[in-house]
Amino acid sequence: MERNGLADADSRGGGRPLRVKDVAARAGVSVGTVSNVLNGRKTVAPDYVDRVMQAVKELGFLPNDAARTLRAGSSRVIGFVIAEQDNPVYTDVVRGAEEEAEHSGGIVLIGHSRRKHDREAFYLGAFAAQRARGVVIQPYGDVAAELGRLRSQGTPTVVLDAGRSGWGGSSISMDGEEGGRLAARHLVEVGRRRLAFVGGPLDFLAVEQRVRGARAGAEGVVPIEAFEIPDMTIEEGHGVGSQIALRPAGERPDGIFAGNDLVALGLLNAFTQAGIRVPDDISIVGYDDIGLAATAWVPLTSIRQPREETGAAAVRIIDEERREDLPARHLQLRPELVIRASSWPGRSAANS
């Protein structure tokens, strides 16, 4: 039969857990010496360190936070589960969460599910086991049951997603349709009449919302040609850009809405290599406004999502739910258009 390490203390009578004085007795040193060793103070002679550590091992004593966490029912840890490790957007979301967490004594631990459901389920279980203060997740699979279990033990959960509902708990979503509308309307306003969207997969909710918004933004003015790619990377953007460059000039789109900034960078690279000028010949609008957008050799117009703010808001929701037992909340953050050189012909210094 399985027995846990703490309950082993029962064999010494009284049912009390192992304490520092048990370790001291076993090691034949004072309680103060054990405390000094366990707290890493450097004043203890090596021989005593060895004796204490040997006693710790033999008794199975846990000189650490695990038992304390079990008693307190909660830890400083805020768990953060990310599906897409390579998306620089999430680097900023995490940074926002980390900075906000520090204000209230929390600290963020991160798991990358890498779009595998068993991994995200494991991380959620590990954070439940740690009695995490709260959990934030960009979900991949169906984690409704795992999130429900966290909440049933009093751990607030915040889902970051593109609008799916039914998770329970709090959520923060982006208005992707508004972002697509802003991008397409801007391209129409600067005079573009042959629009294209480059992104995918087209049935991904976040992508589908951006395309739907773009079609609405260009409605009645111009149609939008869609180039679907399996992943929104620089390489895939470069591939589509090279294809477009092979067309006769009159058959190329003159305004491109890229599904994200990496795709926009790939398009810009391909056009630059082919001698097609951005924005004189083709305007490009990206999405996310990652750091690389502003620093591209032709700075990219993009749709900015409030990234640090998303992470910070998630942590604030957790803190508020814990403090005041508030009901779940659902934030929708609005994107904004950031105009730079890549979209506006005749307005760019770098390309005039």
Next chain:
Amino acid sequence: MERNGLADADSRGGGRPLRVKDVAARAGVSVGTVSNVLNGRKTVAPDYVDRVMQAVKELGFLPNDAARTLRAGSSRVIGFVIAEQDNPVYTDVVRGAEEEAEHSGGIVLIGHSRRKHDREAFYLGAFAAQRARGVVIQPYGDVAAELGRLRSQGTPTVVLDAGRSGWGGSSISMDGEEGGRLAARHLVEVGRRRLAFVGGPLDFLAVEQRVRGARAGAEGVVPIEAFEIPDMTIEEGHGVGSQIALRPAGERPDGIFAGNDLVALGLLNAFTQAGIRVPDDISIVGYDDIGLAATAWVPLTSIRQPREETGAAAVRIIDEERREDLPARHLQLRPELVIRASSWPGRSAANS
């Protein structure tokens, strides 16, 4: 007096920990129903789920891994503490660790110390409390004591650093001097005679090693002008590139070794905007060979460090130390030169 949740089971006599059947009795349902609820199976009527969860709460039962971890003395978790969150190199190191860990049933949890010692100390303590299977760290402050404590409880540690020693445990380091030597020698070999290094801070060990190697690689042939920057970002590289572009053509360096690929990209952007051709007018060599190096509009020559391999090797060391109680090991991985268009005038298709 503090008491831990598991020892509370003593009040029901026999000193045994809480079990599923205690929850079932309290909720007035069968043991099977409790198990179904705790395991998230969807066959249970909502009313029963509520009753079970209420009983779980009232009893303080932990339906999770914490108690199991305390019993087993070890978890699946491999802790990974990263100092520099924004460096894309570490994204790949972590990916390598995650993939290797999956082979042996491990899973990686990540903490960003963000160059704060109290944060890295907290993460190491949390991983100790979790009885992590092993810990990998890119250290910022002095964590020798925290690492020693992990090893004393039987948790292997692997330090990723640029050559500092004295941490104890295993380590993996990069030969930065060799990388610098490869970069400078290549620039000399393609005919460059006015070399520059752009990077910093110059007293950072990793930077200092690369500069020392570069001076050795160019020794007796050409001197190297150093442009120091406080952070190795695209923006800082762009700033130095803009300064260099303002010089008369005859006073510019003709071969630049950038401290990392982000700096190299910033230089490339600034030169492209100023009409200076890469590599015809100036050759550029970056460092790290991040994904953005190959996808730049002029693909970057770079020094490749084995990133995924570093993460995978760290996990293998942990697994081997645990399995066979092996002594600590110290790997030094060698960098290699990856030649692309940015460095070799007359050899580039994109710029000919």
